[in-house]
Amino acid sequence: MEIRLQNLTKKFPNRNKKISNDVIAVDHVTFTIPDGKLIGLLGPSGCGKSTTLNMICGLETPTDGTIFFGEQDVTNLAPEHRGVGMVFQNYALYPHLTVRKNILFPLENLKGKNKLSKDEMMRRVNQAAALVQLEELMDRKPAELSGGQQQRVAIARALVKMPHVLLLDEPLSNLDARLRLQTREEIKKIQRSTNITTVFVTHDQEEAMSISDFIVVMKSGVVQQIGKPQEVYDDPANLFVAKFLGTPPINVFSGKIENGMLVIDGASVLPLEAVLKPLNQPDTSKGIDKSKAEQRVVIAIRPEGFVPCNDGPLCCDLQGVEVMGRDISIVAQHAACEAVLRAIITADTKVDSANDTIRFALKPEKVFLFDYETGERIRGLV
Amino acid sequence: MNRHQTKAWLYLLPSILFLGLFMVYPLFDVLVYSMEEGYNFASQTYFGVGLYNYSYVLHDPYFLQALKNTFILVIITVPISTGLALLISLGLSSIKFLKDLYQTIYFLPYVTNTLAVGLVFMILFQKTEYTDGLVNLVLSWFGSSPVDFINGPYWAKMFVLCFYTIWVVMPFKILILTGALASVNPDYYKAAKVDGTSAFRTFVRITLPMISPMMFYLIITGFIGAFKAYSDAVALFGTDLNAAGMNTIVGYIYDMLYGNSGGFPSYASAAAILLFAIILTITCMNMMVGKKHIHY
Amino acid sequence: MLADSKKQERWAQQKKSILSAVSYTLLTLWAMIVLLPFYWMLLTSVKSYASYNAEHTPTFFTLTPTLQNYEDAFTAVPLTQYLINTLIFTVATTAIMLFVIVFSAYAFARLNFKGKNLVFTLYLSLMMIPSELVIITNFATITGLDLRNTFLGLILPSVTSVFYIYLLKETFEQVPDELYRAARVDGTSDLKYLWKVMIPICRPTLITILILKVIECWNSYVWPRLITDDPAYYLVSNGIQEIRENGFGRENIPAMMAAVVVISIPLIVLFLMFRKKIMAGVSRGGIKG
Numbered sequence: 026m027e028i029r030l031q032n033l034t035k036k037f038p039n040r041n042k043k044i045s046n047d048v049i050a051v052d053h054v055t056f057t058i059p060d061g062k063l064i065g066l067l068g069p070s071g072c073g074k075s076t077t078l079n080m081i082c083g084l085e086t087p088t089d090g091t092i093f094f095g096e097q098d099v100t101n102l103a104p105e106h107r108g109v110g111m112v113f114q115n116y117a118l119y120p121h122l123t124v125r126k127n128i129l130f131p132l133e134n135l136k137g138k139n140k141l142s143k144d145e146m147m148r149r150v151n152q153a154a155a156l157v158q159l160e161e162l163m164d165r166k167p168a169e170l171s172g173g174q175q176q177r178v179a180i181a182r183a184l185v186k187m188p189h190v191l192l193l194d195e196p197l198s199n200l201d202a203r204l205r206l207q208t209r210e211e212i213k214k215i216q217r218s219t220n221i222t223t224v225f226v227t228h229d230q231e232e233a234m235s236i237s238d239f240i241v242v243m244k245s246g247v248v249q250q251i252g253k254p255q256e257v258y259d260d261p262a263n264l265f266v267a268k269f270l271g272t273p274p275i276n277v278f279s280g281k282i283e284n285g286m287l288v289i290d291g292a293s294v295l296p297l298e299a300v301l302k303p304l305n306q307p308d309t310s311k312g313i314d315k316s317k318a319e320q321r322v323v324i325a326i327r328p329e330g331f332v333p334c335n336d337g338p339l340c341c342d343l344q345g346v347e348v349m350g351r352d353i354s355i356v357a358q359h360a361a362c363e364a365v366l367r368a369i370i371t372a373d374t375k376v377d378s379a380n381d382t383i384r385f386a387l388k389p390e391k392v393f394l395f396d397y398e399t400g401e402r403i404r405g406l407v
Numbered sequence: 408m409n410r411h412q413t414k415a416w417l418y419l420l421p422s423i424l425f426l427g428l429f430m431v432y433p434l435f436d437v438l439v440y441s442m443e444e445g446y447n448f449a450s451q452t453y454f455g456v457g458l459y460n461y462s463y464v465l466h467d468p469y470f471l472q473a474l475k476n477t478f479i480l481v482i483i484t485v486p487i488s489t490g491l492a493l494l495i496s497l498g499l500s501s502i503k504f505l506k507d508l509y510q511t512i513y514f515l516p517y518v519t520n521t522l523a524v525g526l527v528f529m530i531l532f533q534k535t536e537y538t539d540g541l542v543n544l545v546l547s548w549f550g551s552s553p554v555d556f557i558n559g560p561y562w563a564k565m566f567v568l569c570f571y572t573i574w575v576v577m578p579f580k581i582l583i584l585t586g587a588l589a590s591v592n593p594d595y596y597k598a599a600k601v602d603g604t605s606a607f608r609t610f611v612r613i614t615l616p617m618i619s620p621m622m623f624y625l626i627i628t629g630f631i632g633a634f635k636a637y638s639d640a641v642a643l644f645g646t647d648l649n650a651a652g653m654n655t656i657v658g659y660i661y662d663m664l665y666g667n668s669g670g671f672p673s674y675a676s677a678a679a680i681l682l683f684a685i686i687l688t689i690t691c692m693n694m695m696v697g698k699k700h701i702h703y
Numbered sequence: 704m705l706a707d708s709k710k711q712e713r714w715a716q717q718k719k720s721i722l723s724a725v726s727y728t729l730l731t732l733w734a735m736i737v738l739l740p741f742y743w744m745l746l747t748s749v750k751s752y753a754s755y756n757a758e759h760t761p762t763f764f765t766l767t768p769t770l771q772n773y774e775d776a777f778t779a780v781p782l783t784q785y786l787i788n789t790l791i792f793t794v795a796t797t798a799i800m801l802f803v804i805v806f807s808a809y810a811f812a813r814l815n816f817k818g819k820n821l822v823f824t825l826y827l828s829l830m831m832i833p834s835e836l837v838i839i840t841n842f843a844t845i846t847g848l849d850l851r852n853t854f855l856g857l858i859l860p861s862v863t864s865v866f867y868i869y870l871l872k873e874t875f876e877q878v879p880d881e882l883y884r885a886a887r888v889d890g891t892s893d894l895k896y897l898w899k900v901m902i903p904i905c906r907p908t909l910i911t912i913l914i915l916k917v918i919e920c921w922n923s924y925v926w927p928r929l930i931t932d933d934p935a936y937y938l939v940s941n942g943i944q945e946i947r948e949n950g951f952g953r954e955n956i957p958a959m960m961a962a963v964v965v966i967s968i969p970l971i972v973l974f975l976m977f978r979k980k981i982m983a984g985v986s987r988g989g990i991k992g
Contacts, residue, residue: 079884082888083888084884084887084888103890104887104888104890105887105888105889105890106890109888110888111884111885111888113881113884113885114881115879115881116881117879117881117882117884117885119882119900119904120904121900121903121904121906122903130886130889130891130899131888131889131890134889134890134891134895135890136890182885186889411814411815411816412816412817414814414893415810415814415815415816415819416810416816418806418807418809418810418814419806419807419810419811419822421802421803421806421807421863422803422804422806422807422826422863422868425803425859425860425862425863426826426829426863426865428844429837429841429844429859429860429863430829430832430837430863431829432840433836433837433838433839433840433841433844434832434836434837436839436840436843437836437837437839437840440839440840491733494729495729495730495733498726498727498729498730499730501722501723501726502723502726502727502730509730509734510982511975511978512734512737512738513733513734513737514974514978514981514982515737515738515741515971515974516737517918517985518918518970518971518973518974518981519922519967519970519971520921520922520939520940520943520966520967520970521922521924521940522922522924522939522940522943522944523939523940523943523962523963523966523967524740524744524963524967526943526947526959526960526963527740527741527743527744527960527963528740530743530747530956530960531739531740531743537756537759537954538758538759538760538761539759539760540761541743541761544760544761574736574737574740577733577737579985582982582985582986583986586986606722631833635833635835637925638924638925638940641924641944645944645947645948646928646944646948657835660835660838660839661925661928661929664838664839664842664929665842665929672839672842672843675839676839679835679836679838679839680836682833682835682836683833683835683836686833
């Protein structure tokens with residue numbers, strides 16, 4: 026089922042009663058989730074992603090805007106009538122019920138023509154349990170299960186109603202690192218096999234990138250960028266997105282444009298044409314005026330964009346070299362870089378850690394320019 | 408008002424109704440009662456409005472007797488029961504063997520019927536023409552002559568009343584203090600031991616301050632409870648407490664309301680408000696003293 | 704030096720055993736004081752009327768126990784009636800109270816409505832009101848409603864407890880919010896959620912409240928005394944008082960003790976069965992009376 030959000034807005038009354046203006050949790054969010062896809066709603070905590078999920082689910086009513094499931098407007102529909110299944114961060118399993126009863130619970134609520142026979146209910150429960158491989162554990166209580174098993178019960182319970190839409194609210198955050206990796210694969214597998222449109226909320230960009238067909242990056246209630254994970258990584262819309270995606274994070278320099286060159290701390294690192302594409306039609310908002318003599322910009326370079334090279338233009342103070350098997354991580358410092366600089370290079374490149382400084386050449390496709398004031402991406406030349 | 412609000416109020420409705428009828432309304436009504444002079448229960452009429460009821464109650468010798476009895480009871484039982492409970496709790500926390508058994512035994516008075524066990528106490532202390540009773544037997548071993556604790560001299564009766572009251576309130580105090588003692592972090596004791604602090608000093612400087620909030624709580628609830636003493640006295644001396652000279656303030660209220668001398672809700676209300684005022688004053692005084700001496 | 708420390712060690716050992724001996728003596732003494740009345744009522748209840756009255760000096764045991772007094776207790780006075788009355792009163796009061804407080808606690812813990820905080824504060828402030836202050840009007844109210852000497856009159860004023868609402872609300876609030884949202888996604892109504900999720904999860908607290916209320920009901924004296932003067936509606940406390948004043952003839956003390964034993968046994972058995980629960984419950988906020 027396709028999900029369309031149009032101008033979705035949610036305001037909460039301010040907790041502090043002296044301030045009368047509301048807190049805007051979600052601000053005119055518009056995007057479409059294609060049928061049968063898994064999308065990751067990604068952003069730092071408090072960015073409105075969970076509120077958005079709750080509105081899709083029906084637990085919160087939007088202040089403004091509409092939600093469509095297929096062609097049906099579900100904005101004011103109660104959750105149970107939307108055909109959604111939800112998995113909560115702490116799983117929300119009923120502690121006093123066995124696994125079987127937990128999975129059965131949603132089916133018992135069905136009324137009227139949707140009501141199922143006892144046999145049909147048990148069949149559905151067993152089917153859902155089989156999907157997440159819980160058959161052995163059906164008579165245990167949640168407290169007797171490991172975190173990963175509880176997670177699977179929660180998924181089975183969400184799927185047993187055969188929902189059109191599956192919503193996952195930070196489902197992996199309570200699992201340890203190894204289990205997280207494994208469960209992530211399982212969720213993907215289940216989603217593929219059931220072909221349910223799935224929305225996955227997380228603050229972990231790596232998680233979102235690895236699992237999603239599309240990611241939606243949010244900040245302060247506003248959608249920053251939507252796209253396939255690799256596209257968003259390779260072509261961030263603004264500095265926030267560039268910084269938010271990727272580990273180690275992108276390296277941010279304050280720099281200048283001088284005479285058609287990118288300049289960091291007096292050193293010309295790349296010609297402007299290598300980073301920016303010429304724009305055909307004049308679009309001042311996205312482009313940059315080459316004729317302007319001097320302009321401050323933010324230059325962001327992905328860790329894999331550095332190439333150690335003795336006559337490279339960017340000279341940094343070398344702090345350390347961390348060997349990580351396949352790769353080497355170089356830790357360095359540069360006056361124009363706001364944090365410690367990290368570069369990832371392949372292990373067969375030799376770096377002498379005894380040196381005080383290191384010089385880099387840059388891969389142009391890994392270098393992004395952003396407006397110094399707004400943080401908006403600068404894509405092309407005018 | 409939307410559906411959600413209506414539902415919430417609907418859920419609250421039973422308790423609002425009951426509390427309104429049996430708690431809130433009476434609260435105002437009792438004030439009204441206490442001001443209505445010469446109120447007649449049967450005809451529901453009264454002569455005037457004023458403070459006469461209070462003045463009557465304050466001049467009633469029975470009330471003054473009840474006031475005196477109650478104050479004596481409070482002053483004797485609260486310190487003794489709290490101190491004794493502390494002593495027993497300290498003893499309990501220092502042993503392991505049979506601890507559960509002792510705790511269970513100590514709690515028994517809490518679950519017994521005050522009236523029923525009071526009857527047993529009466530028999531233990533009473534001296535009749537047939538028997539001197541068990542307590543007098545024990546006293547005679549020490550060469551004392553028999554005393555009738557139930558129908559005898561005032562102080563003998565007061566002694567039994569205090570004794571029984573303490574017996575009844577001990578379970579709660581022991582329970583609370585044992586809990587408080589158990590919740591003191593053992594690291595403090597270890598630290599004291601390393602410093603070579605004596606047991607007495609450890610108790611005064613560490614244990615007592617750590618359990619002082621609970622002690623304080625017990626003293627306050629002890630005061631309130633003792634001021635409301637009634638059924639213990641009835642259990643020992645029968646329903647006609649005025650005749651026995653052992654009435655309490657609460658007993659006076661009930662007697663005014665109902666019973667042989669009853670039918671005067673106005674006097675009862677005035678007495679109840681006086682009692683409330685006394686309890687409030689004492690509690691406030693306790694709070695003020697507590698603020699200075701309690702380490703939270 | 705070595706000898707000195709050895710001496711000190713021995714002294715410390717001695718001090719420890721002395722302290723322990725003192726502890727046990729004190730504890731045993733108090734245990735005896737607590738148990739003596741229980742022992743005495745059991746003992747007296749199995750002494751025959753004749754042998755009891757023949758003892759000018761009380762004896763500490765009897766070689767000829769009899770159950771005659773128990774027979775008398777059930778035949779000569781309406782003890783069975785008192786027990787049944789108390790049972791009806793206890794069960795009905797506890798059941799209605801649980802119903803009332805569960806809904807109120809749920810409203811405070813889970814539902815959102817205007818004025819919730821204000822109403823809750825008002826409820827809490829009612830906890831300070833001593834029952835003696837309101838009992839006068841309640842007496843008038845129940846009399847006015849012509850409910851004296853009825854179970855309704857006995858029960859109605861004690862079916863709410865602000866303290867238990869408070870206790871239960873705190874417990875309800877510990878159930879994670881997520882469960883509520885999960886249940887809503889599944890289309891569970893508030894009523895069903897309360898019944899199927901909240902109550903089962905909070906059963907321990909509910910049982911504690913239930914036991915405390917049962918104890919309170921079983922021992923209640925003041926209100927029943929005011930509101931009933933027909934022995935057909937007496938509860939055990941009033942029954943005992945009645946037995947004492949007009950029962951077996953003032954002097955049949957063994958029979959009285961048999962009645963006292965019968966009245967005391969239900970709660971003592973209940974206590975021994977749920978010892979841990981009751982003690983934990985009382986230390987969470989039970990106050991005698």
